[in-house]
Amino acid sequence: MAGKNHGYCIIKGRVENLAEIQEMIDSGRKGDIIRTMMHKYGLKPIDAYMFAELVFEKGIPANYDAILEQRDFEVSQRKSCLVHCPRCGSINVEEMVYAPLPYIRREYWYCNRCHYEFDK
Structure with missing residues (x-):
């Protein structure tokens, strides 16, 4: 559903309007996206970086919390092995x-x- 949600995304349990992030994507400002996601939305640096990589590849996701949960689950599965x-x-x-x-x-x-x- 990336890119098809008109800039709205669930981050830390809240629906956020990421129109400003879309402007940063359009102008190729990855560093600004990372900083904004950390400072305004409270993401950890690694999660903000992953968000920036994702939005340039696929657009703004509808639910970033679900993406982080999936990543954390996969990491825990690897560690348990x-x-x-x-x-x-x-x-x-x-x-x-x-x-x-x-x-x-x-x-x-x-x-x-x-x-x-x-x-x-």
Whole structure:
């Protein structure tokens, strides 16, 4: 629905008229969009930057909150697939191999945070 909502967009639970943003898009002022989204609409810098990238590619979205929710969901899904330490929960782990002899081999994970070793 981007670009087809006449400049209205849901941001932080409110319907906002982004006519001024459309003017910035038309004149190619990406930096001004980022600053406006941060200062006037209270977006975090990364979210304001993502908004600016999105509007230049697809136009003003009808619901930016939904786009941020989808992004956060996808990030959490990726993080949940990462190996994490069963003791402290850290994802700062690395795969280790202990092979003192050719016929002795142990593969395990090592937590760089709490120094716990755990099996794969």
